[in-house]
Amino acid sequence: DGGITQSPKYLFRKEGQNVTLSCEQNLNHDAMYWYRQDPGQGLRLIYYSQIVNDFQKGDIAEGYSVSREKKESFPLTVTSAQKNPTAFYLCASAAPGRPYEQYFGPGTRLTVT
């Protein structure tokens, strides 16, 4: 079955540690996105990538980094510079020419203590 997978579903880290969230898709989509969702809030865009080896900052990129070495994969690293990393992180992808039709993964809930 085609889709987007995010792992792990739950992630716990100590403050000051970097952590990498995985996002993989087998939909052959060019574009991929990372969003952050806080309780009672809408989604905010962290980074997006329209093509392999290229990515752009979204609205809240500070304290995060990404890479796009393969079409299928768009990992997100939450660095120790991110002041409030505890949140629900969602990955999405979109087909060429249809960037508004984003397909979302199941999300990773990150808790930093």
Next chain:
Amino acid sequence: KQEVTQIPAALSVPEGENLVLNCSFTDSAIYNLQWFRQDPGKGLTSLLLIQSSQREQTSGRLNASLDKSSGRSTLYIAASQPGDSATYLCAVQYSGAGSYQLTFGKGTKLSVIP
């Protein structure tokens, strides 16, 4: 900067009732508007997409309308069921931002009581 507002933040209705969720946006220069459903702790599922040239879209018991000039959209759910309980998010793609970005509202949490 585009802002998307959803009212009410939460809504509780008895099963079988028809209901309307509201979404407003500040910049009318939009490409499209989408309604998403999110179950607790899950990702988003797209329900309806309305292009800027369209007035409404329908899927089963769901009907979404768009009035660009007033910056408003509504999601109408007919004959609500307990399985409709979820958070409904509105998102717009607009020409003022990077063309691949969606701007989301905070959502309306719907509870349908059996």
